[in-house]
Amino acid sequence: MGILRDVVVEQDAYGGPDVLSATGARGFSPPRWSLVALGVCVGVLLSALTRRSLIDDAYITMDYARTFAEHGVWGLEPGLVSNTATSPLNVVLLSIVTFVTGSPLVAVGVVLALSFALLGASVGGACDCLGWSRWFAVAAVLVLGTSPLLVSTIGLETYLVVAIVAALVRAATAERPGLAGIAAGVLVLVRLDLVMFVIAALAAPTLLRRAPRFLLTGIVVALPWFLVSWWFLGSAVPDTLLLKAGDQWGPWTYLNGLLLYSRVYPEATYLSVVPAGLGIVVGLFLLGRSVARRSGRLGGVVAILGGGAALHAIAFTLLHTAPYHWYYGPALGAASLLGVLGLAELPRLVRGVGLVGSGALVVVAGIFLGRHDWATAPITTNWATPDQYRAAAALAPPGAVVASPGEIGTLAYYCDCTVVDQFSDRGRIDNLIHDRTAEAGPVFRALLEANYARLRTEAPLRQAYQFVVDPAVQGVPIGTPWHVPSVLGIRPAGAVSGG
Secondary structure, three states, X not given: OOOOOEEEEEEOOOOOEEEEEEEEOOXXXXXXXXXXXXXXXXXXXXXXXXXXXXXXXXHHHHHHHHHHHHHOOOOOEOOEOOOOOOOHHHHHHXXXXXXXXXXXXXXXXXXXXXXXXXXXXXXXXXXXXXXXXXXXXXXXXXXXXXOHHHHOOEOEOHHHHHHHHHHXXXXXXXXXXXXXXXXXXXXXXXXXXXXXXXXXXXXXXXXHOOHHXXXXXXXXXXXXXXXXXXXXXXXXXXXXXXXXXXXXXXXXXXXXXXXXXXXXXXXXXXXXXXHHHHHHHHHHHHHHHHHHHOOXXXXXXXXXXXXXXXXXXXXXXXXXXXXXXXXXXXXXXHHHHHHHHHHHHOOHHHHHXXXXXXXXXXXXXXXXXXXXXXXXXXXXXXXXXXXXHHHHXXXXXXXXXXXXXXXXXXXXXXXXXEEXXXXXXXXHHHHHHHHHHHHOOHHHHHHHHHHOOOOOOOOOOOOOEEEEEOHHHHOOOOOOOOOOOOOEEEEEHXXXXXX
């Protein structure tokens, strides 16, 4: 009888009882190691599936990793120091594996598998702390692993972000502020904008009363990189903040971008958004229950996943960025986690229906991904396919300096030349820095001046050639896929207007 109904109850952060673990009452539960193994298997499968279809920004990250691993230079091109890697930690992890294996593509697969392993371990641990069946952790890993939008960001840091957010949830539910602080600091090292999840975590009752320890640990973990970046790279914050903030595609910004994707890639978009929408509904239910039961652990899950997703989306809306699909990854990933894991707290009948529904979503999304041709990612906004860019890169004379057509990652990866634009050649960003500083208000101007106080740039490299893309491709009408067949070529710089 005790084996069948073994429930451990401990004191909650609010002072009331809170279920920490339950075994046997809900039948067989997968062992913890199986969640890690599942994550590794999902990561390996996805890396093999997406190998030929990585988006251009993923290649930018691989360029940085290869340059750092092989030349010890923090830059997109060897010999050109730059600071346009939005995710320093992802670059470092990829560069370590690249140094060992000699292949950035292999590194992408290894880091992806490790990210999924961390995700599986974290959601499984959170379920144990909350007394939830680990089957919901299995469902969460599979739902995220079949999300077309998230899969379309492989090579970037999205899955690493979701895994570390899950680790933050795990630490919060276990009432370990030091471990939560480490997760928070690592999150900021992955991408600075993820500080919104750290702010949201302060609303978690299990962390709020130990906020000084939580925050101090996070600062100790993250601050050294920003000091090193400011001192040696000339800016604490990557230049991408200036390159991307205030950008938009005609009427489309982050705020309404998912509507654009629903028109161009309807199946992929809806399959990605549905679990996040579920997260909103389930999150509201869990918020009410956490207040009614005075459950600090449950409140922490809602604060980090729901509040973090909301704050992150608000931040990008205020930055007025263009709707690059990977910008939606952290919010959609966290909300999806909340939706699937939170089903475990619903009434028994709804819980069962939700678990079956999650399985059905995984099957449908899996069929969709299986039928995709993988010449490109399920969602992409690039002007050409990776194979087309690779063919264009072969046209450049070895060792030449060639200006990019606006997308640089894949060309730089495959070209036996030096591809330059504002992402690789920092001398080309001076005017942008000066213009943005002059236009900024007093507070933002002071921040920009402090950020770039140590920046010293050299004159931009003089290009001999320019990669060109059919102008009609750059003006693709809204409502049609971006990855239409493109006319790619290379011309002498003097033959290009403005070259």
